[in-house]
Amino acid sequence: MSLLERLDLPSDAHADTPLVVAKRWVQTTIRVTQAHAHKPGQLFGASRGLLSVGTQTGLWVVPAIHAVWIPPDHMHSVRSHGPFEGWGAYVAPHACASLPAQPCMLRVTGLLREAVARAAGWTHDELKPHEVRLAQVIVDEIATAPRAHFDLPMPRDARALRIARELAAHPDDERTLQAWAQWGAMSTRTLTRKFVEETGYGFGAWRQRARVMRAVERLAAGEPVTTVALDLGYGNVSAFIAMFKRTLGVTPGRFFEGDEGGAPALGDGL
Structure with a gap:
């Protein structure tokens, strides 16, 4: 054995x-x-x-x-x-x-x-x-x-979890908070409260977090920054790069240039 x-x-x-x-x-x-x-x-x-x-x-x-x-x-x-x-x-x-x-x-x-x-x-x-x-x-x-801290916490409420899973799978989905609440058969107020209470993030912040994680996955696969930015719903590459640097502390081009061949340390901002 x-x-x-x-x-x-x-x-x-x-x-x-x-x-x-x-x-x-x-x-x-x-x-x-x-x-x-x-x-x-x-x-x-x-x-x-x-x-x-x-x-x-x-x-x-x-x-x-x-x-x-x-x-x-x-x-x-x-x-x-x-x-x-x-x-x-x-x-x-x-x-x-x-x-x-x-x-x-x-x-x-x-x-x-x-x-x-x-x-x-x-x-x-x-x-x-x-x-x-x-x-x-x-x-x-x-x-x-x-x-x-580079995780995407999921809500426990069944309706909010269904919405979170759909957004995690399709972070480029541009539906509004109101539209998502209707899709999930819950009120806007309840959806907002569940995300804050059960994930620690507001709905908008959680969706941005999902987009950043998907961006890292796609950049690691070798996709160009421009393609990733536009596919995730950003109107221009500069806005995407600014958001990425604000969240992770480095630009997409430098993200995988950390010590010993790895990524840089990730702070609590994401």
Whole structure:
């Protein structure tokens, strides 16, 4: 039985259940993983390329130097935007008590990245004492990694959620707040209140957030800035670039020019 298979066992079913199992992936085609859940917690990200991650509570666009934490038994789906190099650290359920209880995006520290890279090279069935210590370092780094804010929280109300999913799929839709409320069989006031209470964003701000995330996905796939801007409903490229820089702190052309081949750190503005 492999180390990863043993992580799926109940914590008391195997005395030598590993604390952490790390993996690396290199894929030249688009990767699509349908919604699923597993017993271990999982931290995963891309060292090259861009990932979109969906959970029951929100959506993330994950540039390099960031990663998404998925606690045990949480449903999630993953899609890459073009070829990518990725990595993941699976954490035994009994070791997840000190880790975030809800899915979230984390800023990956240099120590965490290097520790996972070292652990991904373990090929034997039993961890040696120094490997157990390194596995604990990985758990500690996940626990203390700073949060990053590049998510699209989803409302819980069924009617508002239906509207949010439609807008996330078609962020260029120009229908007004009133038109969306009518489409969702709810009042404008209720729709506005649900978005603020359940996502933390007003309806207009949430829609802009959805557009920025879609823009990042399309830019990562190599589409020209002009095409993306016009397709997302901006009257001119300058307005789109100004909005992008106001939200993320950099222009679209510089977004993927961060340290170590990744994107720059993302602030709380989005």
